[in-house]
Amino acid sequence: MASSGRPLSPEMKRVIVTLKAYFDRNKADLTEFASAQLTADALELNRVTVDRVMRDYRRDPNSIDNPQKMRGKPSYAVDASAIAGEEKSLGKTLLKKRLFQMPLRSTFRGR
Numbered sequence: 001m002a003s004s005g006r007p008l009s010p011e012m013k014r015v016i017v018t019l020k021a022y023f024d025r026n027k028a029d030l031t032e033f034a035s036a037q038l039t040a041d042a043l044e045l046n047r048v049t050v051d052r053v054m055r056d057y058r059r060d061p062n063s064i065d066n067p068q069k070m071r072g073k074p075s076y077a078v079d080a081s082a083i084a085g086e087e088k089s090l091g092k093t094l095l096k097k098r099l100f101q102m103p104l105r106s107t108f109r110g111r
Contacts, residue, residue, distance in 0.1 A: 016039060019043065
């Protein structure tokens with residue numbers, strides 16, 4: 001059930017909350033271990049993940065139904081025609097720059 005790096009689904013969050021509540025209710029039988037650690041072990045998750053889901057749940061019980069925010073760099077879609085036009089424009093600019101700089105380099109080298 002491990003989902004390293006991927007956002008948790010609302011169903012998985014609900015399972016985490018339900019299982020943690022179960023371990024909390026049966027604390028008397030399981031005094032050696034923390035219920036968050038038992039939940040993490042049972043679902044093959046990191047304890048930090050369980051703690052984060054439970055913290056969000058305590059703040060807002062409806063948070064488990066919300067999709068998780070995407071993290072990292074967003075992907076951007078650019079129309080291919082826009083890229084082709086920019087490449088042409090950039091190519092012309094670089095060519096002009098190169099042609100302009102060539103005579104200067106040869107004079108400084110003593111040629």
